[in-house]
Amino acid sequence: MNEPLQDAILNGLYDSSYPGHEVLGPKLLQNNKQENIWLTLRQELLSCNTFTWAVAFVTQDMLVPFKVVMADLAKRNVTGTLITGDYLGFNNPKVFRELMKISNLTVKITPQAGFHAKGYLFDHDDWQTLVIGSANFTRAALLSNYEWALKISSKNNATLTTQIAQQLHELKKTSTPLSASWIREYEQNWVKPQPHSQIHVNEAAKIVPNKMQVEALRELKGQVADGQRRGLVVSATGTGKTYLGAFVVKDFKPHKFLYVVHREQIAKKALKSFYQVIGGNPTDYGLLTGHKHQLERKYVFATVQTLSQPEVLASLSATIFDYILIDEAHRAAAPSYQRIFAKFKPQFWLGMTATPERMDDQDVYRLFDYNLAYEIRLREALEEKMLAPFHYVGVADYEVDGASIDETANLRRLLAPERVDYVLKQLDYYGYCGSQAKGLVFCSRQEEARELAQAFSERKHPAIALTNEDSEKRRLQVVRQLEQGKIDYIITVDLFNEGIDIPALNQIIMLRNTQSSIVFIQQLGRGLRKYPGKDYVTVIDFIGNYKNNYLIPIALNQDDSRSQDKAREESVLPSFIDVSTINFSQIASAKILASLDKIKLDSIKELRQSYQELAEKIGRPPLLFDFYRYGSTSPMVFANNHSLGHYGEFLAKMGEPVKLNGYESAVLSFVTKELLNGKRPHELLLLKLLLEKEQVSQEEFEKKLHDYGAYVNERVLTSVENILSLSFFDIKQGKTTKKEQYGGQPLVVKADLLDYALAPQLMQSLLQNNTFKKLFVDVIKTGLAMNQKYDNQKQFTLYEQYDRKDACRLLNWPLDVSAPMYGYRVDEHETPIFITYQKDSAKKRNALYHNTLEDGRCLRWYTRSPRHLESDEVQRLLNTPQMKLLLFVKKSDAIGKQFYYLGQVDIQKDTVKEELLGPKKKVAVGMNLLLEKPLSTKMYELLFDE
Structure with a gap:
């Protein structure tokens, strides 16, 4: 029998009848919903001894996730070389400065004219893997663009490997090491490249609603048709809330419209946006502010301070406006707004807000009759490219003698010079988009904020602390100083969770425990509004030994499953929201997993809290569909809870x-x-x-x-x-x-x-x-x-999870025979095979069967024992024409009954043999199962990577 690498190459490049290999086999890499090219490069980085890349173009927006991996590799003394150049001036000078921060990366600059290579070579023990194709080391190329890259492995002495090694050797020999002096010279001569095609934007171009705004419009129209009088739209900051309001009003066609907000500046800006959408005569649009009283206009944009004055209200009829929009509706519980509600009787009140969850316990939902018409969530907004992408990095907080210094420590240790230096080092390493840091730091105590600001400033990172003791005027002054580049950081304690918007932010730093998913997302959202020159936001989270660490991946991924298995996956593997990336260092990941082991996400206590939060949002006891619609908890959590027969029992509780x-x-x-x-x-x-x-x-x-x-x-x-x-x-x-x-x-x-x-x-x-x-x-x-x-054209959907009972039902069997099935059942037409890859206990019966991914090429699997080659079950398995073998795998028994469906498999007939297993030497029949569809990189790492 050929060795795995030889078979893998023959399978991929010569004849598919040879055994394939999930790791070594040739593979076309692309970016799609299941995986992307970066996932493969990351996996190769984590498993190689060293690497050499020759890549023409590098962008800063891909360096943050790369730095996370390189920091982990540095702890194992794994190093690499990157050869790049100055072709077309594509590489920004700042990219070179950021590359120099990576201590275990050697960067070389080639003088080669027209250098346009895109190759990634990884050295393993006696073999190498090459990824070569169209993808540069840019965020777009590795995460979202339509790219092709060929991944192929070979022995070190193979002709292809020798050719590549020779090319790299020549490049290295003629290249010069990257240095600060080279960067200075490059920067002096660098001219920012212009896009190949200049797209001229027509300022007067018609503005049309995006996909999410269309859905919101439909919901609001349905509410009006149903006779509702009030509705609320929750729309994340920066997602086109004002334009949505304009589309709604244009669709409603009111005789007279009123827009209410708390600041004149916002009213003026809204007037301009509404005119862009609705059009018509400019004299139809007017202001009601301290300076202007244009109440005769059709569309009136008012400040609450002016409108709520008794003499102004007294001068207006209760029915003068047939549509009223309250912007920043989370403020609507205030007395001034309540006077407006008491006065007017329009056909419809529309409230719009980015932050309905109030810290003062005022019920915004109740004010709008619990009619939540639409909610544009952070994940959806990012996928629709409404917001600036972010790169989140979870790093371990500073440690002394193996113990984390975190917010539970006393103030002296929190402010220890070593910790401040460590924090600033991480902030510098992971960097920011732009020429200067404009960061918002969340910490846990007011005194900590003030002293950290002083410590940052002393280390040439000017910072100012803001707390709830500071006036509104002071806050706005400090925000202006940050925007103007006079300071680098604002350090605060829960002050900027909602309300104040700082579009210029390019760093969000968490130096505090995550107590709430809502607050975490609010703090993250402070920096995601789009801003000229801001391609992304760097989010750096310092993770200590907190009991609530498990909330972090759940909040970031907006995961409502309350599944321990899913949360573990999100804590270990990188995840993506469009081109935003979520990355944890290996130590931070371990801290999250430790906190996850101590919590039961689907306990009645957790479900009660989720139920109460949703009931407050919709103003009635929620049903299962409400949980599905609003995304707070998956309905399946109630179905899978062993103490509940059905949701009615939970309602009774x-x-x-x-x-x-x-x-x-x-x-x-x-x-x-x-x-x-x-x-x-x-x-x-x-x-x-x-x-x-x-x-x-x-x-x-x-x-x-x-x-x-x-x-x-x-x-x-x-x-x-x-x-x-x-x-x-x-x-x-x-x-x-x-x-x-x-x-x-x-x-x-x-x-x-x-x-x-x-x-x-x-x-x-x-x-x-x-x-x-x-x-x-x-x-x-x-x-x-x-x-x-699910793919309803098929019985099973690739990479979705199923248990044994699901298999019995979906295979159309007449009875549920899942209880005695154990690892498999040979039926007339199909044989489902369930494999637990890692055994939790050697004492367990199934631990006898070492279902290994043999050299990564295919899965070694065993029948029950005692079984022989002549056994009826084995003969039916091997010799039934067109027998479908369906493979389901889970990593360990700890994750529950659900297995991932990996598709159909074929038995490699020349690997079938009787073997003696376990200490009692029981006879079973072993065989290699070859997957018909190669595993995605993500599934391989999730299930089989040790």
Whole structure:
């Protein structure tokens, strides 16, 4: 048998019948939703002995995630060389200065004319990996552009490797080391390159709503049509809130419109924006401020200070305005605003705010009748390119003798010169976009803020502390000093969570414990408004031994799953929101994982808090679909909680009156536990149809599935009947069957063997118990929403998670045989194989089976024992024509019952043999399973990287 590297090359470049190799095999790298080129480069960096890159163009916006990896490699004494140049003046002088900060990177400048190479070479023990293609070391090329790069590995003495090594040797020999003097000379002669094509922007060009604004407009129009009188839009800072208001007013066509805000400057700016969108006669637009009273105009832009004056209100009719927009609506609880609310009776009140969560406990949602029309979240805004991208770096806080100095330490240790020096060193290393730092530092105590500002200033980083003891005038003065470059940093304590906007910020520094996801995102959002010359924001988070560290990756990724497994993944692997990157140093990652081990994300206590927060937002007890819509907690958390049968039981725990009989409770448990996950839409769609009409023909059902984009065949239709008749669950579990636990009666029956109908008992409950019907319909609606992430043309969606029971159902088996399945089950047509890659305990039965990713080429897998080559099960597995082998893998038993689906696999027949396993030398049959679709870099790192 050939060695793995030889087989991998033959598989990729000669004949796919040779065994492939997830790590060594040739691979075309691209940027898509599943992975990007940077993930592959990062994985190679973390596993190589050294590296040499020859890359023409480097941009500063890709250096932050690169520096995180290089800092970790420095601790292992791994070094590398980067050869670049000055071709076309593309590389900004600051890029070269930033590269010089990386201590374990040698940078060389080639004099080669027209140097346009893009190659990345990584040295391993006796082999090398080369990535070569169209991708420069820029954020766009490695994360988002349509690029092609070929990744290929070879022995050190291969011809290709020798050619590349020779080229690099020549480049190194003729290149000069990067130096401060070279950078100074380059900067003196550097002319910023102009884009190849100058796009002339027409200032008068028509402004049209973006995708998210279109959705908000639709929701608001629906509220008006439904007879609602008030609505609230929550829109992150910098996401076009004012333009959205203008689009809404243009669509409504009011006879007279009023816009209310707290500052004249904002009113004037809003007037200009509304005119750009709505147009018409400029004399239709007027101001109501301390200086102007243009109340006769059609569109009136007022300051609350002027409008709320008794004599002004008295001069106006209650119905003079038919549409009123309150900007910065989180201020609307103030007495001045309340006088305005009491006076006017428009057809509709619209509130708009970026920060509805108030620190003063004023309920903004209640003021607008809990009609949250639309919410533009940070992640969505970044994906729609409404905000400046960010590069987040989680680093460990300063340590002395192995113990972190963090905010729990006494003030003397917090302000120790060594810690201040360490903090400033990290700020300098990870840098910022622009010629000067304009940073906002969040710390934990007022005295700390003042003394840190002094310590920063003494180290030639001018800083001023701002606390809630400072006046509004003082705050604005200091912000102006930062914007003008007179200081580098503002150091504060929770002062800038909301309200004040500083578009010029290019660094956000967290020197405090993360107590709340909401506050964390508010603080992050302070720096994300777009600003001329700002390509990105650097966010540096100093992570100590805090019990709430687990909140950081959850907040950054806006992860509502409350899944420990998902949170671990987000803590270890880099993640991306469009071209924003989230990176943790290895030490910081370990601190987050330690805090995660001490918290139960899906406990009733956690769910109660989430429930109360959402109830305050919408003004009523939330249903499952509300949790899905507002993204606070995944509905699946309630379904997976072992102490709850269904969401009605949770509502009862929260003190809500929920009256259900035993049958109704059992039915809700069934639809919640079995259908809510949305992994197959078929049963949900049939129940939805039957809620709309008494009988549904099979032809109608098939058409509904076809229109929905779901696969249809005889086996799946039979399976749906087995599920909804509960016969699938007629399996003993202790003293009862799962069928009995779910009520024992079919939910759907066949009338005349052709038409589907709801069972009489279910129909009776739906007609007589409104609470039951509301909860039942809620599960159906939410389940179909949860289904949106699955590929409904297939039984399983690649890289989604499934458990053994899911496999039984989605493979259309007549019974749930997941309990005795263990690692696999050989059926007539399909064999699902479930592998736990890392065994938690050598004592466990499945620990006997060393399911290793053998040299990375394919997965070594074993049957149960005792099994021989002649065993009936093994023969069926090996010799059934067109047997489909489906592979599901999880990393360890600690993450629960869910396995990632990695696709179909083929058995490498020449690897099949009997082996003696474990201390008792039991006989099993081992074989290599070769994946039909190569693993994505991210899945390889998540499941198989040690």
